Amino acid sequence: xxxxxxxxxxxxxxxxxxxxxxxxxxxxxxxxxxxxxxxxxxxxxxxxxxxxxxxxxxxxxxxxxxxxxxxxxxxxxxxxxxxxxxxxxxxxxxxxxxxxxxxxxxxxxxxx
Amino acid sequence: xxxxxxxxxxxxxxxxxxxxxxxxxxxxxxxxxxxxxxxxxxxxxxxxxxxxxxxxxxxxxxxxxxxxxxxxxxxxxxxxxxxxxxxxxxxxxxxxxxxxxxxxxxxxxxxxxxxxx
Numbered sequence: 001x002x003x004x005x006x007x008x009x010x011x012x013x014x015x016x017x018x019x020x021x022x023x024x025x026x027x028x029x030x031x032x033x034x035x036x037x038x039x040x041x042x043x044x045x046x047x048x049x050x051x052x053x054x055x056x057x058x059x060x061x062x063x064x065x066x067x068x069x070x071x072x073x074x075x076x077x078x079x080x081x082x083x084x085x086x087x088x089x090x091x092x093x094x095x096x097x098x099x100x101x102x103x104x105x106x107x108x109x110x111x112x
Numbered sequence: 113x114x115x116x117x118x119x120x121x122x123x124x125x126x127x128x129x130x131x132x133x134x135x136x137x138x139x140x141x142x143x144x145x146x147x148x149x150x151x152x153x154x155x156x157x158x159x160x161x162x163x164x165x166x167x168x169x170x171x172x173x174x175x176x177x178x179x180x181x182x183x184x185x186x187x188x189x190x191x192x193x194x195x196x197x198x199x200x201x202x203x204x205x206x207x208x209x210x211x212x213x214x215x216x217x218x219x220x221x222x223x224x225x226x227x228x229x
Binding site: 008034036038040041042043044045046049086088090092100102104105 | 144146153155156158203205207209217218219220221222223
């Protein structure tokens with residue numbers, strides 16, 4: 001059974017620090033990897049998507065994918081209190097039918 | 113970017129009535145749509161996956177006769193909560209998966225907050 005594992009947290013970091021969020025998955029045929037941010041009472045919003053091994057940077061966010069080790073991570077540099085949210089890892093298994101597996105999310109708290 | 117519209121954003125109903133929530137992909141064709149439920153301070157819980165033109169696949173513990181899902185077109189899926197009860201009060205969110213530039217993307221609706229009196 002395909003699984004996506006995330007530490008539920010809460011992960012607490014001081015303002016300005018680097019927050020590191022990790023996600024592991026069980027199936028080697030995974031093709032698409034997404035990180036979503038969800039504020040309390042709101043819908044998730046896409047932060048990053050990554051499809052090939054290596055790093056992908058967008059502003060303060062960097063997604064890292066290592067297919068051999070079956071993990072994907074999200075780094076948030078210069079963390080701000082506004083980054084406090086739950087971060088969802090979603091793995092796609094390709095195709096047009098949207099075979100997606102959801103992690104349960106990691107709660108991040110950035111302390112001023 | 114692609115947008116998923118969900119309606120209504122909030123609804124209050126009496127116990128025993130049915131409530132329909134719509135989820136539309138506005139500028140792309142969604143081959144798959146997902147429905148979630150989220151109780152306060154809890155994780156997003158996947159309820160069901162629906163592919164256009166076929167029956168929805170429900171997650172374990174979700175009653176298919178209570179939560180009716182219809183995905184009649186590539187841009188619209190509906191969730192009907194039948195005979196709603198106070199314990200069904202929750203935040204319901206849909207998401208739509210479509211192909212953009214040959215890669216899949218998942219977009220979430222804004223959510224619908226249901227309160228059953």
